[in-house]
Amino acid sequence: MRYGTIVSLVLAITLFSCKNDDNGSGGTVVPPSLLSDVAPEDDAEIVEFLNTHFYNYEDFENEPEGFDYKIVIDTIEGENADKTPMMDFAQSVTINVSSSHFGLSAGEEDIPHKLYYIEARKGGGGSPTYADSTLVRYRGSLLNGNLFDENQDFNWFEISNIGAKGFADGLAQLYAGTTDQIMENGDGTYSIANSGIGIIIMPSGLGYFNVARSSLPSYSILMFMVELGLYVEDTDSDNDGVPTIEEDLNGNGYLFDDDSDEDGLPNFRDIDDDGDGVLTRREITDENGVIILPYPDADNDGVPDYLDPDTK
Template sequence: MKSLFKLVLVLGLFNGLYSCQNDSGTTITEDRPYDEVYLEDIAEIEDFLDTHYVTVDADYNTTFTQIPDGGTQTPISDMPELEFKEVDLHDITYKVYYLNLREGSGENITRVDSSYVSYKGFSFAKTTVDEVDTYTQTVFDSKQSPVWLSLDEVIRGWTEIIPRFKTGTFSAMADGSISFDNFGAGVIFIPSGLAYFSSGTLTIPSYSPLIFNFKLHNLRRRDHDRDGILSMYEYGPDFDADAIDTDGDERPDYIDVDDDGDGVLTTVERSFTYLDGSETKTGYYPYNGALIDDPSTPYDDTKGIPSCSDDYTTPTRLRRHLDPSCRN
């Protein structure tokens, strides 16, 4: 069984392998070019979409069946639910197809959040006998009970597509279990360059495009650098672009404890002092202030992290933790 998580190479191994002979005479095989593999992958994926139809049950589980000769079933490629996203990576513009079976009714998730998902992943392979093509589908991983997956730590195909869906609702049952409803549900068809590429297992061949049926039940906002500002705010407004790196130190703001590189920690720059009776205490401005002030607190809850000129509310203000000329 293969995890969705990215494969981490052991320190000291080559990230890109090349053909050579080591001292023991073992041949190391060079990875195939990404563009060459992608052309094969996208052809296989589109052929699968043209030759299969999907059955969706009441809980949004899917079954893919090859259309027989003369069959009248609607191929996946003709379904209005089929969409795609273009992803630029490896000097290639990948096309990632996905079925939007249900968008979901809850919150939008971002690529730096944790997702609470159930899923089934499988590979597929085509064989041709007497000019008749037959597809074999192999399930390599399945989580019918939801699990937490951080979207910046999984294969790239998930990182790109899951944020196009929303969470749902949930309620506690009498037996102590949780029932989920109105969740986002879909299917992703992922080229190998956005999955495991040359890394193969007994159930996932090298350079294999993959299919995942998924359900997005819930989310958890993350604060990667623990500076009190959610990573979704520090990443930047465009989640299809690279994360913002304010000080240019090659550490994006959401994993940088000093975002503007001025030598003052972000947590310090968002702090303030206030009097609670006769006692002086330290508080921390949120990224955005509350809509309504809480009268039970001895400070103004509507104030977010201010600019150097003490602007606490303008959405486009340059907050002081991003301004190296500003000192707390």
């Protein structure tokens, strides 16, 4: 059976958790699970999946005529018993997550979560950061194959704005294509001959954790098949002159907890980062509007003017 099956007990527990945590009606409402409890459980389930499933790696290694470069996943059994498991191709990266990232009050800090990814085809260009803009198409599903999101056409995304943190972190492990390999398909669509194609599997703590969405139970492990076309470095989400990647002041890979003036807007979405009434762009440019590097620090206190409310 494609994508395998999820053990009934796991489904029962997931659905029960969804009802108790999220709908607030019927039964006793219990507090959300701890990241530190869920992360190892998710990891065990992901490892089991990777060891018992394969993808069409042979098509990518020896491209058959008319190959559409779509990733297909199936169970290692029967006539597929000799296939190489996905685990043999998978790489992983550990990313820390805190309960505050989900608005939870558990006080958990920097709980490690392991994200897995497979590079089915390496792109011919560079690799984006979690703060860049990317041209990407994707298909998102649960491990049992149930589709919850899909974008069949290339679209630009500022990946920092996507709710599932692991999506941005996963794309950052892959390589994009290049503009000189864009090809018109003759039907109004286009393809990129050297795009990067891969699989991203993330634990619920890198997805939506305890939050249930329209087609997703709470505590869902997410899997994305992605094609990464192009990317733009130094994306500036709020157009304040400071690249989004530089707005991650604490360098933890999470942009929403950097709010210098504590106005509820993270710096990467705030055009006045220090809240002094002078726009960030004005505080980092000369009279001709040219950005000054390094950023001005009028009182030489080590804090650039655009982050220092005492300097205008």
